[in-house]
Amino acid sequence: MIQIRxxxxxxxxxxxxxGIGRAFAEHLAAAGLDLVLAARSTDRLASLGAELHREHGIAYRVVSVDLGTPGSAAALIEATADVDVGLLISNAGTGRPGRLIDQPLADLHRRFTLNAVTHLELVHAFGGRFAARGRGGIVLVSALGAGAGVPYMAHDGGAKAYVQSLGAALHHELAGTGVDVTVLVPGNVDTPVIDHLGLDRTDFPVRLMSAAAATREGLAALARRRPLHVPGRTMRLVDRLVPASWTRRMNGRMMDRAARRLTQRELAVAD
Incomplete structure (x- = not known):
């Protein structure tokens, strides 16, 4: 087992x-790593960076970027060209419950850029950089159940399935270069994404775990050089034992309800 530092x-x-990204930042800062914090919200990133600097004495850099925009990954890569990056946490993602055919194609393309293309571009750039330096780590964040297909989340689930397959394969491709790759596959983590998607916390069949606990497990899995990790013992058992057809039906019911809630919420705002 290696040390994350x-x-x-x-x-x-x-x-x-x-959510999960912030929890990763808190764990890594506590371990003494300097951080490049990337997201759309400049103010929140700056506040987080300043807080982690005060608490742990780390250096930080804020990169305000919309990774759902073509070319944005290249901007992030360029913004880190002058620092010795050794670890990539490719976590950014989003989703929109509902029938695929009811959603604007332009929005589907934007989400695919964020949920899949950006992961590809970052892994290609940083993976190459890490291999050249002879060491490095990559964590890709996917979603539990994506590989089985998620009705009423077909598009975003498909993109997450790509991320999971990509990372599992790269774990083996890059093993001889000194680069470790792990895919974190969360399923019941309590983050603001739950509210964003219109989900109700009572919809989940098992108790939600904190983002801090999930990321702690993810970093431990990377340190143990595991290709995939589902956080939470109960969810690992569910993933191992429950047939994909049952998972697909259960997730489909949850996302159908979430889509209806989102529609009602938007209608209420419009009124």
Whole structure:
């Protein structure tokens, strides 16, 4: 088992302003890594960076970027060209419950850029950089159940399935270069994404775990050089034992309800 600081001295975290991304930032700062914090919200990133600097004495850099925009990953890569990055946490993502055919194609393309293309571009750039330096770590964040297909979340689930397959394969491709790759596959983590998607916390079949606990497990899995990790013992059992057809039906019911809630919320705002 390796120590997370051995990847250092800098880590890049996308989607760092809240949820799992913020929890990664807090863990890595406590371990002494300097941080590049990337997301759309400049104010929240600056506040987080200043807080982590006060608490842990780390250096930080804020990169305000919309990773759903073509070319944005290149801007983040360029913004880190002058620092010795050894760890990439590619976490940024989003979703919109509902039938795929009811959603504007332009919005689907934007979300695919964020949920899949950006991960590809960042892994390609930083993976190459890490291989050249002979060491490095990559954590990609996917979603539990994506590989089985998620009705009423077909598009975003498909993109997350790509991320999971990509990371699992790269774990083996890059093993001989000194670069470790782990895919974190969260399923019941309590983050603001739940509210954004219109989900109700009572919809989840098992108790939600904190983002801090999930990211702690993810970093431990990276240190143990595991290709995939589902945080939470109960969710690992569910993933291992429950048939994909059942998972697909359960997730479909949850996302159908979430889509209806979002529609009602938007109608209420419009009124």
């Amino acid at each position: 051995s990847y250092g001295p800098w880590a890049v975290i996308t989607g760092a302003s809240s």
